[in-house]
Amino acid sequence: MDIKVNALMLRAVDYNENDKILTLLTAEKGKISAGIKGVKKAAAKLKFAAQPFCFAEYVLSSRGDKHTVINATECESFYDLRTDINKFYAASAAVEAANALTFEGSECREIFYSLVKALSEMCAGNECEVLIRFLLFALKTSGYGINAENCVHCGAELFGESKLRFDMDTGSFSCAECGNGAGASRVTYNVIRKLLGKPYEEEWATADGEKRALRLIREYVSYKMNMSFKSLTEYIRLL
DSSP states (O other), rough: OOEEEEEEEEEEEEETEEEEEEEEEEETTTEEEEEEETTTTTTTGGGGGGGOOOEEEEEEETTTTEEEEEEEEEEEEOOOGGTOHHHHHHHHHHHHHHHHHOOOOOOOOOHHHHHHHHHHHHSSOOOOHHHHHHHHHHHHTOOOOBSSSTTTTOOOOOOOOEEEEEETTTTTTEEEOOOSEEEEEEEHHHHHHTTOOOOGGGGGGHHHHHHHHHHHHHHHHHHHHOOOOHHHHHHHHHO
């Protein structure tokens, strides 16, 4: 049976001499794995379909739970992401997070559309803010949302606090005095609030805060998902 899906290519792994196994995030079927034949050949017709960030309508031949890509029509290549090293690693981090936070057989339409939107916005604008906003949304949608409200222990407002704590177990900020988590900065807290769409102290939402926020998110995702998050580490290094 042949099926059509709108999908983003999340990951490609070499298989046999000229084939690959793709991980596709689809609007219709959630995340699925599919083989694609001959794409390592220089003149392969479907070579584009196994490239990073490819967004296409994939035609799959399906037998039970096994899928093979037999055709594809590209919707968007997000070419600009492959010509700028910072944008490339920011986009790679978004894709890596989407892969970690979604599972085969589970509906993930919100993350799919949010990822497509994020990659498009990265092409045209500040990829750092776009990446943080996407990561926060994907974490919330997957049940791992970051709580950047008042102190999770005593309920005190955290505006104006120079030293905070962040609890990896609960994903929450707290006062330095009553929290038990790792140290967190005022700029980290305000950048996260800004990109969650909450009121924030504008003078404390700095570029350094964006880098610190990404470090915190990297550690949080690594802790929750037991992953190294290599692409985000490389992007942080480039900033």
